[in-house]
Amino acid sequence: MAGATAVNPMPVLSEASRPDPKLVAQELPTLSASDFRVYNKLAVMMDAYHNRFRQTWNMLYSVCQEGQRTAGLSIRSFIQTGLQFCHHLHIHHTIEERHIFPELAERMDCFKDDDELIHQHEQIAVGLEKFQAYLQECQSSSREFRLGELKTILDSFGTVLWTHLDQEVKMLGAENMRKYWTKQEIMSMEW
Template identity: 55%
Template sequence: MADAAPEDAQAGAPADCPKPETSKEQLTEPTLPKLSPSEFRQYNHMAENMDYFHNHFRSTWNTLFGACARGSRPAGMSIRQFIAMGHQFCRHLTMHHTIEERRIFPVLAKRMPAFQKELELLTQHKQIHEGVEKMEEYLDECVGGERELRLAELKTIMEGFGEVLWQHLDAEVEELGADNMRKYWTIEEMKRMPM
């Protein structure tokens, strides 16, 4: 008598038969109901506020980095004004991240993994601030006369943290978007958010 083909214990099919594939729909999260325009605004308000601040950082970065890449300051901007803009960028970004880490992230971290300690967004803060500290130190030395401002040197410093900064600015807004926030919070809870 010939041996029977071994059976697949889970599906009850012979081992050499192909198993049915799991569809992408079965692996994704359940579809949530469509939000009304009012609900969308309420769920999306943190993302909009964050993007407002982030657009300021993006604009200032583009002015500073663009000047470094061209090798010349913006027309009509003195060295002193350019350095002051760099200092302002560093200080405002540091203040922004400090507020996030002390007031906003602890609330969001109660339910949202992306805002918990040592995960991507906070790790990005640390990486960004290593670069911000180098930039601020360089600009301090320029103001103090210890070194001359060289745009190529400043560009190198900015390149050291630029990629992670831009990724972070986008990722944070995405995490705070309506489609993500509604997974974790009710509209009533959104009204009480610290932002």
């Protein structure tokens, strides 16, 4: 339709109608099991994605730490798994930064561009770039594949990655989300 404007499906609360999160924490009643599930749905969804990253990381890291591949895992398969990990985590962070965080940042400072979660994305990206470049060089045979070198790269960003995976889920947890969003708003979030 000509002249039609996009409608934000999320109701916009005026500053005056938004609860002060510092005060709300003391005043909020205990959530019913049903309400908890609603408020916690984003944390559950995010944790499912993050668990896939944790599982792949653990497999890659354990191979590097033990200094040998598991039975049936070729170097080629190992490298491909690492490259897929890099690609999937990069896409995941891009979606968060372009679509999820901006909406959440309207009310939650922890999702703003100048906050810790975004800085963690930046630190993880540096490590992922090194990890991906190393694997690509090994894949093209321009570099010899060495598990010790790969472990050093993983160690360079592993702590911030694991902290981020946990912290982001915590920020999306029911007890935090209900400080900023109504149950209806949570149910209308489409990501």
